[in-house]
Amino acid sequence: MRMTKFLVRTLRDDPADADVDSHRLLVRAGYIRKVAAGVYSWLPLGQRVLRKVEQIVRDEMDATGAQELTLPIAQPLELWEKSGRDKTYGPLMFRLEDRKETGFCLAPTAEEVITSTVANELSSYRDLPMNLYQINWKYRDELRPRFGLLRAREFLMKDAYSFHTDVEDLRVTYKEMYDAYHKIFTRCGLTFRPVEGEAGEIGGDINHEFMAVAAVGEDDFVWCKSCDYAANVEVAKRQPAQAMPSENESQQQPTRVHTPDMPGIAAVAQHLGESEDVLLKSFAFDADGEMGLALVPGDREVNEFALARAIAPKKLRVFDDNDFAAHPELPKGYIGPHHPSVAVVVADPSIRADHPWVTGANEVDHHITDMWCDRDFTVGIWADIASIQSGDECPQCGKALSVDRGIEVGQVFEIGTKYSTALGATFVDADGVSHPMVMGCYGVGISRTVAAITEEHHDDKGIAWPASVAPFDVHLVALAGKGAAAEEVRTAADALYRDLRAHGIDVLYDDRDASPGVKFADADLIGIPVQLTVGAKGLARGVVERKLRASGERDDIAADGVVAAIR
RNA sequence: CGGGAAGUGGCGCAGUGGUAGCGCACCCGCUUUGGGAGCGGGGGGUCGGGAGUUCAAGUCUCCCCUUCCCGACCA
Incomplete structure (x- = not known):
């Protein structure tokens, strides 16, 4: 396809209404245009990619015998x-x-x-x-x-x-x-x-x-x-947390500390000079009318789905502001697991750690240090309710999860x-x-x-399509200019264009009268996997230059052996 | 649907009440040609829509529409 005849208009500026890379680049490079919110026209370039993906899907569906x-x-x-x-x-x-x-x-x-x-x-x-x-x-x-x-x-x-x-x-x-x-x-x-x-x-x-x-x-x-x-x-899931019995209980008894205006884990940790994972996060919920607390280390979130499974068949309802208002004995941000009115205590196994915890004091502006699991508070249900984090161990192979x-x-x-x-x-x-x-x-x-x-295959210059879905196989750039060799370059590029097509290779041929910079920038933006440049410099040496869009690799190919080289 | 932002030429933007502008793109001419060229000339805009205020509205007021972001939602 000759670019002089092809409906593709690239934009130098990012469209103002696009902020994810795929949207931004597909519009900029002339693949799609927005018609209404969430409704797009697929311009010829985009249509080709859509058809490529569609055909892959069709191939594999047909291969299974689906009709x-x-x-x-x-x-x-x-x-x-x-x-x-x-x-x-x-x-x-x-x-x-x-x-x-x-x-x-x-x-x-x-x-x-x-x-x-x-x-x-x-x-x-x-x-x-x-x-x-x-x-x-x-x-x-x-x-x-x-x-x-x-x-x-x-x-x-x-x-x-x-x-x-x-x-x-x-x-x-x-x-x-x-x-x-x-x-x-x-x-x-x-x-x-x-x-x-x-x-x-x-x-x-x-x-x-x-x-x-x-x-x-x-x-x-x-x-x-x-x-x-x-x-x-x-x-x-992650590898089961080490359920370490708390044998190393210190003689240190729980100590009430003043933590003014610090309802958050991070602030308390900083105030006490502790890391967040020694603070105990107590998450209040209602289980069919019974008051419950879910306990996880301070650096984790409660997985509400896992919590719901843990207390089944009772139904989970996370405390909202009304619930907290109805239970002043559990001040939000300062909750601890030792309150007598708490009927159900669900804890992640990582709570049974070999160290004491800092918990809320069930009193505004106060926390308690040196709280030992089993000694100072008890757990009714042990379940994996802590959210998974990057770096946790894979339950299958033990390596790091992401x-x-x-x-x-x-x-x-x-x-x-x-x-x-x-x-x-x-x-x-x-x-x-x-x-x-x-x-x-x-x-x-x-x-x-x-x-x-597009999200996976792009860089700061534009898209870099995998060959399987690229709109064309080859982006042929002719740098004819108007110098002495212009006619020679144009003739050589035209011949190469015909030759490639004759061998079933889909070619986007930049035959425009544009400067080299514009053509290179557009080629990188559009993202066809192989770029071939025909210019006076190369022809003088009997070569055309090849650049692979994804890796940036470049090499020279003998001008008379291009088809064989790229097939 | 709640919160926020924005609609001015194809794209990106400026324009606080007094002759609608800039950059890119587009057209013509000349120069230039290996990483988004230069000079000169040119075309293109119901300023999202409607109503109002005013001698005068892109600009002020009200209503509506559209678009984007965050949230809620999502076989």
């Missing part, structure tokens, strides 16, 4: 009423009416339509299993679209739905999808981990979220760089029979008995993946 189809984006609300999701999705759905005032929505996902389709088409166990997918635009009227393509209101998604006679059969497809996703995101050049999500309310549903590691991600997760362990922060943010680029989910029951997708088994089909669903955010790849 592609296309489902409507405009969907009758009636279907959503059958599953009850018109209410649960609520304002998240874009809604519209036709001229007869029949309600429609723009598809946020397609369980209802596909299930209803399958209900009409399949009816025997002999038809199952079947896995159907589409690659299509989805719509969610997000409360707050942000971060460019990462949380858009219109986004391209691959959604697959599988139908089975039973859960065992579903698990086979689930594993196939899980493996296919590994291949997809590996081919896309992403650093990612599949993270086991929290079990559904019923407890049986399995799901994994594929998280691309990125500072701008919206979900925290824990992962090990040495093995494949990864988990949502809500369910993450807590990072991730972009959810894919998800595999066991649905069960919710939709097949609601929409009548049943099959007849070998004995002639009718059952609802068991379903799974599997999503890949394609437009979001483009953004995630």
Whole structure:
């Protein structure tokens, strides 16, 4: 493609409304343009990348035997009423009416339509299993679209739905999808981990979220760089804390100290000259009407999900301002675990440490030092309720864990029979008995993946696409100028352009009458993996110059051997 | 939906009541050509929208719309 004929306009300045790198660079380099909040046009460059990712997904889906189809984006609300999701999705759905005032929505996902389709088409166990997918635009009227393509209101998604006679059969497809996703995101050049999500309310549903590691991600997760362990922060574990019995109790008795106007861990630690991890954090909660405290070291947070599991079946309710007002004996910021009105004490095993604790005195502006676990306060329930931190030991391999943010680029989910029951997708088994089909669903955010790849593959000059998703294979820069060799350079570059294309290589050819600096800067910004420069200097030596965008490596290639060299 | 910020040419911005500007981009001419060139000339703006105050509104008042950030929310 000749740049003089190509719709690509790069911007020298960052767009004012973009503050994450992917958004900023994709706009600056001419891949996308914003049309409304969370709605983007994909310019030709962006379209090419979108198609590349889409094709990788299609390849890997087809390889598993899944079948592609296309489902409507405009969907009758009636279907959503059958599953009850018109209410649960609520304002998240874009809604519209036709001229007869029949309600429609723009598809946020397609369980209802596909299930209803399958209900009409399949009816025997002999038809199952079947896995159907589409690659299509989805719509969610997000409360707050942000971060460019990462949380858009219109986004391209691959959604697959599988139908089975039973859960065992579903698990086979689930594993196939899980493996296919590994291949997809590996081919896309992403650093990612599949993270086991929290079990559904019923407890049986399995799901994994594929998280691309990125500072701008919206979900925290824990992962090990040495093995494949990864988990949502809500369910993450670490090597069990050393439950050290407190045998070294000193003779030092608890001492009340004045800590005026210091309701925070950091201030108290500084005031006493102690480190934060010898302060005891007491986190007040209500468990079905009983007062409870959760104890973790001062440098950790309470994992509320773990705490809820620890006190089950009692229900957790974190203390709010009203609760504190109702319990003046537990002054916020100065709570200690030794108060008689506390019925439930849950502590992380790391509390049973070989040192005394500084705790709140249950009196405003006072703390107590030299509090020993078991001697000065007792614990009812021991549970891993302390938040995981970077550097904690991996529960699988013992190496250091990392807590990072991730972009959810894919998800595999066991649905069960919710939709097949609601929409009548049943099959007849070998004995002639009718059952609802068991379903799974599997999503890949394609437009979001483009953004995630950009987040991982860029530098201060611009994007550096992995070859698998780059809009072109080669960026050919002709430095013709108007000097004596101009015609020669132009002729050589034109010939190289034709030659590369004849060999099936996609080339973006900068044939513009622009200065070298502009062309180099644009090439780095656009981010095609291989840059070839044809200039008078090189031609005089019989070479064109090659630069690899990602590494910056440069070398010379004989002008007559370029195609062979870069294939 | 709460808190904050902002809407002026394609992009980035200045403009505190009196003739709408600057940089980049764009068009023409000349010069220049290995890391975002120089000079000269030129085109392009209902100043987000509406109502109001005023002799006079980009600027002041009110209402609305849009966009961005933080939070809440998020198969």
